[in-house]
Amino acid sequence: MSGKRIAIIGAGPAGLTAAYCLSKNGQQVDVYEASDAVGGMCKTLELWDQLVDLGPHRFFSQDKQINELWLEVVGKDYKLVDRLTRIYYKGKFFQYPLKATDALKKLGALEVVRSMQSYFSTRVSPPHNDNSFEYWVTSRFGKRLFEIFFKSYSEKLWGIPCNELDADFAAQRIKKFSLSEAVKHAFTRPKNKHNTLVSKFAYPVKGTGMVYEKMKDAILAKGSHIYLSTPVKAVSQNEHGSVNGLYTMDGAFHEYDLVLSSMPLTLMVKQLPTATEEVKQAVSQLKFRNTILVYLHVEGTHLFPDNWLYVQEPDVQMGRITNFRNWIPDINKDSNNTILTLEYWCYDEDDVWTASDETLTKLATKEIRKTGLLQGHKIIDSYIHRVPRCYPVYHKGYKEALAPVIDYLKSVPNLYCIGRYGAFKYNNQDHSILMGILAAENILNNAGHDLWNVNTDYESYQEMSVIAETGLITTS
Numbered sequence: 001m002s003g004k005r006i007a008i009i010g011a012g013p014a015g016l017t018a019a020y021c022l023s024k025n026g027q028q029v030d031v032y033e034a035s036d037a038v039g040g041m042c043k044t045l046e047l048w049d050q051l052v053d054l055g056p057h058r059f060f061s062q063d064k065q066i067n068e069l070w071l072e073v074v075g076k077d078y079k080l081v082d083r084l085t086r087i088y089y090k091g092k093f094f095q096y097p098l099k100a101t102d103a104l105k106k107l108g109a110l111e112v113v114r115s116m117q118s119y120f121s122t123r124v125s126p127p128h129n130d131n132s133f134e135y136w137v138t139s140r141f142g143k144r145l146f147e148i149f150f151k152s153y154s155e156k157l158w159g160i161p162c163n164e165l166d167a168d169f170a171a172q173r174i175k176k177f178s179l180s181e182a183v184k185h186a187f188t189r190p191k192n193k194h195n196t197l198v199s200k201f202a203y204p205v206k207g208t209g210m211v212y213e214k215m216k217d218a219i220l221a222k223g224s225h226i227y228l229s230t231p232v233k234a235v236s237q238n239e240h241g242s243v244n245g246l247y248t249m250d251g252a253f254h255e256y257d258l259v260l261s262s263m264p265l266t267l268m269v270k271q272l273p274t275a276t277e278e279v280k281q282a283v284s285q286l287k288f289r290n291t292i293l294v295y296l297h298v299e300g301t302h303l304f305p306d307n308w309l310y311v312q313e314p315d316v317q318m319g320r321i322t323n324f325r326n327w328i329p330d331i332n333k334d335s336n337n338t339i340l341t342l343e344y345w346c347y348d349e350d351d352v353w354t355a356s357d358e359t360l361t362k363l364a365t366k367e368i369r370k371t372g373l374l375q376g377h378k379i380i381d382s383y384i385h386r387v388p389r390c391y392p393v394y395h396k397g398y399k400e401a402l403a404p405v406i407d408y409l410k411s412v413p414n415l416y417c418i419g420r421y422g423a424f425k426y427n428n429q430d431h432s433i434l435m436g437i438l439a440a441e442n443i444l445n446n447a448g449h450d451l452w453n454v455n456t457d458y459e460s461y462q463e464m465s466v467i468a469e470t471g472l473i474t475t476s
């Protein structure tokens with residue numbers, strides 16, 4: 001359409017959405033993907049004749065344009081899942097979101113009184129605001145509830161104490177939630193059907209990866225290209241600093257007028273010829289956290305009812321357990337067995353990251369048995385999947401490190417950084433989809449969206465909507 005030669009690095013939700021929107025509007029693109037499949041962290045694996053995602057992947061958005069695009073791609077090939085998630089703590093399973101009667105029963109009256117005292121003493125004498133995650137949660141819920149429901153899980157996820165974690169994480173993920181709202185929520189029933197729908201989510205019949213397989217087919221049908229198993233080494237710039245192409249890992253140079261990158265921001269910036277030492281120094285302070293997924297093939301079908309469980313229990317290393325049996329029957333394919341996955345989060349330098357498959361299987365087996373969730377069910381087999389650099393770490397000081405990097409990247413013409421890796425944002429797939437949509441609009445219509453300002457806590461400026469069995473329902 002514009003005659004511009006456009007390359008996209010990464011075929012995850014951000015890169016593929018951009019490719020999908022551009023191709024649909026007549027602009028051909030070339031997508032370079034390091035792995036041998038599309039979908040990025042949203043791919044679906046075939047394991048023991050069943051389909052599983054990389055941990056729990058619930059698609060949920062209230063943004064009309066994101067939901068419309070999702071439905072355009074998925075069509076009618078989805079079902080609604082009833083969400084059931086609980087928190088595992090001190091050998092007990094708490095309903096999530098918290099329900100007052102349930103929490104009261106499981107914590108015991110004494111702990112509830114202590115928690116309330118702790119909450120009121122926080123109101124009377126608020127903690128020092130050091131802009132940390134710990135401050136953010138404690139000032140809203142009190143220290144005791146912070147310790148029971150937030151501390152251990154967050155420290156497992158991020159690998160740093162909660163007072164070293166930036167409040168951004170809480171602001172984005174626990175946004176606008178306070179004890180009074182939690183209590184109100186716990187005692188009241190949703191007033192209209194749309195609130196009820198929030199406890200359901202749409203899930204593709206062939207797993208989350210199906211969305212991106214379908215996008216791939218649509219992109220190829222429009223004449224664009226997707227090069228799998230073709231990692232990009234570096235983005236190239238001309239003598240004026242404008243992007244003029246990229247180098248693939250085999251050393252070949254490919255000329256382009258525009259590049260959209262969803263490869264890790266840290267790796268991309270370090271290779272940019274015009275990045276100054278100061279920018280490279282700043283980017284080297286940004287960290288990503290890795291995930292190890294230990295899949296267990298377990299005999300039997302009715303182990304426990306949750307889609308996934310948050311493991312707040314400090315005595316075990318695992319952080320989350322997903323039970324794929326409780327999503328939709330289509331992915332279980334009549335099997336008599338269940339697939340669970342246990343998540344372990346770590347840095348490159350942690351022993352667990354380099355542990356053998358055998359060691360990880362033993363660890364996961366010991367920990368899942370400890371929860372009592374398996375009762376007597378036998379573990380038949382295991383499979384380990386390692387995902388490097390999947391969580392951008394919002395440690396205190398990350399914003400100061402990121403700021404000069406963003407300033408520099410804004411000065412590089414023809415380069416768009418999108419996605420969770422690519423823009424160093426703790427995106428869910430809907431946020432990465434949105435970044436892809438907006439990047440395409442900038443290219444097609446000069447829309448002028450500031451992609452660095454697409455935050456995970458953005459408010460939809462469009463009509464609100466949810467995906468129901470019958471399609472899209474507008475909620476406001």
Ligand SMILES: Cc1cc2nc3c(=O)[nH]c(=O)nc-3n(C[C@H](O)[C@H](O)[C@H](O)COP(=O)(O)OP(=O)(O)OC[C@H]3O[C@@H](n4cnc5c(N)ncnc54)[C@H](O)[C@@H]3O)c2cc1C
Pocket residue numbers: 009010011012013014015032033034035038039040041042054055056057058059060230231232233262263264291343387390418419420421422427428429430432
């Ligand atoms: C355990 C887990 C659970 C999650 N649960 C949910 C959930 O419930 N709901 C939800 O919405 N989201 C969830 N997410 C987040 C979701 O997976 C991500 O938000 C989404 O995949 C981000 O898309 P992306 O395109 O930005 O990045 P990615 O999916 O990471 O895609 C980036 C792509 O770039 C490729 N790439 C990297 N480097 C290069 C290179 N040099 N050259 C070429 N290609 C390269 C990668 O191989 C990858 O395919 C979860 C993530 C994890 C890890």
